[in-house]
Amino acid sequence: MSLEHLGLTRDQERLYRYLLRTPRADHAAAEAELGIPRLSPVLDELRALGVVDGHLVPLPPAAAVDLLLRRRVERTSRELARLDTVFDVVRELAEEARRGRPVELVERLETSAEVNHRIDALPDRNETMNAKLLPRSLGHSEEVAHVYRRRLAHGMISRTLVGAPALDLPAEMAYARTMHEAGDRHRVTTERYLPLLVIDRRIAFVLVDPGEPRAAALMIRQTGIVAALVNLFEALWARATDLDALDITATEARVLRALAEYGKDETAARALSMSLRKYRAHVAELMARLGATTRFQAALRARERGWL
Numbered sequence: 001m002s003l004e005h006l007g008l009t010r011d012q013e014r015l016y017r018y019l020l021r022t023p024r025a026d027h028a029a030a031e032a033e034l035g036i037p038r039l040s041p042v043l044d045e046l047r048a049l050g051v052v053d054g055h056l057v058p059l060p061p062a063a064a065v066d067l068l069l070r071r072r073v074e075r076t077s078r079e080l081a082r083l084d085t086v087f088d089v090v091r092e093l094a095e096e097a098r099r100g101r102p103v104e105l106v107e108r109l110e111t112s113a114e115v116n117h118r119i120d121a122l123p124d125r126n127e128t129m130n131a132k133l134l135p136r137s138l139g140h141s142e143e144v145a146h147v148y149r150r151r152l153a154h155g156m157i158s159r160t161l162v163g164a165p166a167l168d169l170p171a172e173m174a175y176a177r178t179m180h181e182a183g184d185r186h187r188v189t190t191e192r193y194l195p196l197l198v199i200d201r202r203i204a205f206v207l208v209d210p211g212e213p214r215a216a217a218l219m220i221r222q223t224g225i226v227a228a229l230v231n232l233f234e235a236l237w238a239r240a241t242d243l244d245a246l247d248i249t250a251t252e253a254r255v256l257r258a259l260a261e262y263g264k265d266e267t268a269a270r271a272l273s274m275s276l277r278k279y280r281a282h283v284a285e286l287m288a289r290l291g292a293t294t295r296f297q298a299a300l301r302a303r304e305r306g307w308l
Contacts, residue, residue, distance in 0.1 A: 006068035019058040029090035105222040131161040131200040135176035152183035164190045187240035255282040260299040
């Protein structure tokens with residue numbers, strides 16, 4: 001089998017095989033035996049690929065094939081990702097034909113009902129990223145939840161990020177745990193963020209006025225903007241705490257974050273708009289639960305548990 005299938009050129013493969021056969025080979029001898037007029041560029045290419053080192057020592061065959069195979073898979077994945085954009089064009093053309101007018105890359109939707117209608121009209125959803133202030137969104141109903149659970153059962157991937165204030169609301173947390181167990185993975189964050197919904201990494205919805213959930217929303221199809229919003233969600237998700245790992249209230253989560261961020265109790269209490277005495281009481285209780293003897297150790301153990 002030729003290594004050309006893994007991305008090597010004919011001259012690159014000939015040189016690699018020669019170096020395997022001829023330990024301690026020198027440049028001049030290789031050039032003479034192989035008859036490759038300009039050997040240096042070929043050698044540089046093999047070094048860049050990681051198949052040969054600076055002393056003309058080739059990577060062992062198994063390691064070389066593994067390296068080339070992984071590079072080939074990565075390159076193929078990138079090519080498939082580019083080809084996937086073709087299907088976005090098909091969807092846009094179909095939508096344009098259905099609506100009888102061009103599809104706008106950023107479109108303003110005036111009501112939550114219109115937003116829900118557009119979301120429901122999207123066929124074959126495979127992945128959903130949802131950043132909500134509370135687990136139950138505006139317009140929530142048991143019928144909507146039932147339809148969503150059915151989508152999850154049919155293989156849709158869904159991740160939902162909610163704010164720490166939800167921890168103090170039993171009804172919201174009960175709903176979050178129900179959906180979490182159904183497959184809509186939930187995490188809780190103490191960071192500030194704006195509501196966001198991304199579907200299949202190609203369409204995003206954001207509020208025009210984040211302070212007013214009933215206000216108009218933007219439906220975004222522009223690839224660069226959607227990619228930036230996906231990266232924002234992924235960063236928040238990576239730092240958030242999984243619902244299964246939670247064992248603290250929203251107030252305790254804020255105290256822990258303040259404990260990790262501020263060096264002085266007075267500064268932390270002021271940042272939380274909390275009395276110094278109450279702040280210290282929370283810290284003492286959390287340290288006891290974590291089995292920590294110092295505040296640094298408490299912050300460290302809180303991170304290990306996913307509380308921070």
